[in-house]
Amino acid sequence: MKNQNSxxxxxxxxxxxxxxxxxxxxxxxxxxxxxxxxxxxxxxxxEKHSPGLQRDRINTENAIQEFLKNNxxxxxxxxxxxxxxxxxxxxxxxxxxxxLIGGLDNPNITNEQIRSQIAVLNEDYRRKxxxxxxxxxxxxxxxxxxxxxxxxxENGKSTTGITxxxxxxxDGFNPITDDQLLSSLVYWPSDKYLNIWVCRLTGTYLGIAQxxxxxxxxxxxxxxxxxxxxxxxxxxxxxxGRNAAANSSQIYNLGRTTTHEIGHWLGLIHIWGDAVxxxxxxxxxxxxxxxxxxxxxxxxxxxxxxxxxxNMIENYMxxxxxxxxxxxxxxxxxxxxxxxxxxxxxxxxxxxxxxxxLDPSENLVVEVFPxxxxxxxxxxxxxxxxxxxxxxxxxxxxNRLETQEYNDVWSRRVTLDINKxxxxxxxxxxxxxxxxxxxxxxxx
Numbered sequence: 001m002k003n004q005n006s007x008x009x010x011x012x013x014x015x016x017x018x019x020x021x022x023x024x025x026x027x028x029x030x031x032x033x034x035x036x037x038x039x040x041x042x043x044x045x046x047e048k049h050s051p052g053l054q055r056d057r058i059n060t061e062n063a064i065q066e067f068l069k070n071n072x073x074x075x076x077x078x079x080x081x082x083x084x085x086x087x088x089x090x091x092x093x094x095x096x097x098x099x100l101i102g103g104l105d106n107p108n109i110t111n112e113q114i115r116s117q118i119a120v121l122n123e124d125y126r127r128k129x130x131x132x133x134x135x136x137x138x139x140x141x142x143x144x145x146x147x148x149x150x151x152x153x154e155n156g157k158s159t160t161g162i163t164x165x166x167x168x169x170x171d172g173f174n175p176i177t178d179d180q181l182l183s184s185l186v187y188w189p190s191d192k193y194l195n196i197w198v199c200r201l202t203g204t205y206l207g208i209a210q211x212x213x214x215x216x217x218x219x220x221x222x223x224x225x226x227x228x229x230x231x232x233x234x235x236x237x238x239x240x241g242r243n244a245a246a247n248s249s250q251i252y253n254l255g256r257t258t259t260h261e262i263g264h265w266l267g268l269i270h271i272w273g274d275a276v277x278x279x280x281x282x283x284x285x286x287x288x289x290x291x292x293x294x295x296x297x298x299x300x301x302x303x304x305x306x307x308x309x310x311n312m313i314e315n316y317m318x319x320x321x322x323x324x325x326x327x328x329x330x331x332x333x334x335x336x337x338x339x340x341x342x343x344x345x346x347x348x349x350x351x352x353x354x355x356x357x358l359d360p361s362e363n364l365v366v367e368v369f370p371x372x373x374x375x376x377x378x379x380x381x382x383x384x385x386x387x388x389x390x391x392x393x394x395x396x397x398x399n400r401l402e403t404q405e406y407n408d409v410w411s412r413r414v415t416l417d418i419n420k421x422x423x424x425x426x427x428x429x430x431x432x433x434x435x436x437x438x439x440x441x442x443x444x
Contacts, residue, residue, distance in 0.1 A: 042176045042208065056213070063214045064267065065281065067338045075337040084340065085410065086194050087150040087353050090114050091186045092164045092237075093199040095171060101164075106237075107200045113241035114149070114162055114198075115408055120242055120255035121147045121262065122386065124316060125328070132254065135314070135326040139284045141333045145266070148386070148410050150193055158415065172202040175234045179208075183229040191348035194265065195232030196258070198240045206252065207235040209261035212343035231345060233261045251295050251321035259316050259325070266346075267339030268332055271317045277304035282331035285312050297324035358411040360384050364435040368428050372442040377418050379428060379439075382411040387432050394427040401426075418443055 047053050068075070094108035102110040123133030127142040149161025165186045173182060182197045201207075210231045238244060239257040269280040272288040287304035292313040294300075297320065300311040313320045314327050328336075340346050361382040368379050381389065391414060392403045401421065404414070421443055429438045 045176055057211075060212075060214050061281070063342060064335065064338050067342055068334055071338070071341075072334050075334045083144050083146055084350055085146045085148060085353050085357070086349065087192070088118065088147050088161060089150045089159075089188045089193045089195055090117075090162050091182075091195060091197045092162065093167055093173070093182060093185060093197060094164070094237075095168050095200075096166065097168065099164075099166065107198070108164065109198060109237050109240065109244070111160070111162060113244050116243075117241040117255050117258055118147055118149060119386075119408055121259060124256070124259045124326075127328075132323075133326060137314075137327055139329045140327045141330050143328050143333050143336055145336065146386075146410075147194070147262075150188075151409075151412055154189055154192060172200040173234070174202045175205050175208040179210075179230040179234060182234060187229050190228055190231035191345040192352045193349065194262070196240075197232065197234045198237050199234070201234070201236040205236060206239050206257045207233060207261045209233040209264040211264055212267050212339050212346055214339075214342040214344075228345070233258065233265055235261065251323070254322035256316065256322040256325045263317050263328075263332075266336045267343075268317050268335060270319075271312055271315050277302065280317070282329060282335065284329040284331045285315060285317075286310060288312070288318075291319040292324070293319050295321060297321060358382050358413065360411050364430065364432055364437050366428065366430045366437045366439050368439045368441045372444040373418060374444055375417070375419055377416050377428070377441055377443075379414050379416075379430070380411075381414060381430055383432055383435075386410055389430055389432045392429045392431075393421075394429060395421075396425050 092108055092114075094106070096106060096108045099108070100106060101108050102113075120133070122128065123131040125133075125143045125145040125147070127134055127140060150159055151161065153159045163186050167185055170178075182199065183195075186197075188195055210227060210233070213227075235258055239249065239252050240255070242255045243253055270278075270291065271280050271282075271285045272290050273279040276289050277287050286309045287302060288300075288311045289302040289304060292300050292311060297313065300313055301308050302311055303309075312318065312327070312329075314324050315332075316325050316328060317332070318325070340350055358380055359382065362384050365382040366379055368377060370377070379391070381391070383389070386408050388405075388407050389409070390403060390405050393401045393416070395401060402416070406412075423443050426441055426443060427438055428441055429436065
């Protein structure tokens, strides 16, 4: 989207942290009455505490544009050939004294609700067929970005990728001023994980994300070190995941709040450029006079270049209802890939995720080792895409001794403690929705 007024550029660059305002903070508030964005206030707050940040933002944008100018075609080819996987850790912060998980108006949300959000992210960023994330628009693309709940913590121990922190001091958090408080409660290194804090937000906020910084610019890295621990997204629990039980909104119930906010984390700007007929630096998103701040998916038009054009209300970086959204464009893809190359923390995160990663397989493959084993046994379990699977251990008589279930996961290595079993012959059985493979192993 090209802006005819270059003086607006500063306003566009400064609007780098996207904040949704909820469809409903309480059931009594109608979706259509809610205010949706306080980006400007958030930026003013950050600039007050970090002089020079506005200049850094402009330099960041200039670096991204220079990189795109020199590498745009290679970035698109790379996106077709390489899937980039982002490890996610979801930090659930709640004030339940009893620790109860799930239920109406409970910020201590279930694992199922969390997993549904990861599924939505993958549907949207991969433009998956037969899902709400698919579109037939000729400018729509598969970004080649996938998300998965982290399998190992920073110490190399197996994890679900979900943490739960009880904090009784506050009922809710202000995303403008409480990001450092949240990160002081729980945080994993942001150069290895995408941190998403899920909690109750005050007011009528839906969520917020931190925009990336890039390297190689004078003074930029020093200032942005102050924001290393807050690098990630903060989402209100009622709008995290698909059809959450506690979600009283009729238009923000499909998990697109997080899709939108992670777009900001990946360097995308609102399609109206945070100004009247502003610039999002993507030529294939039509210019827009403002956001689609409505409760419907009705076409909306703008007159930004002397003629009337239709707004891309279905773009994830607009403010449309969740059910309207289904598209990222080629230029947005290029921008995402540029950020993943230029941002030090984003680049380290991607490289870190590749370490020890198992390549997928069209058919179910199970490799058990060492064999014979003594204290623990490992299994490399490989299959296509994300799948559900179960693994079970059987003895020679066919007695099932142990079972573990995995939902919507990538190919992975599983380690089992076998100290509790006697010496002898055992069977390691893995079952997906379509296939079953059994392997023998010996405990010595």
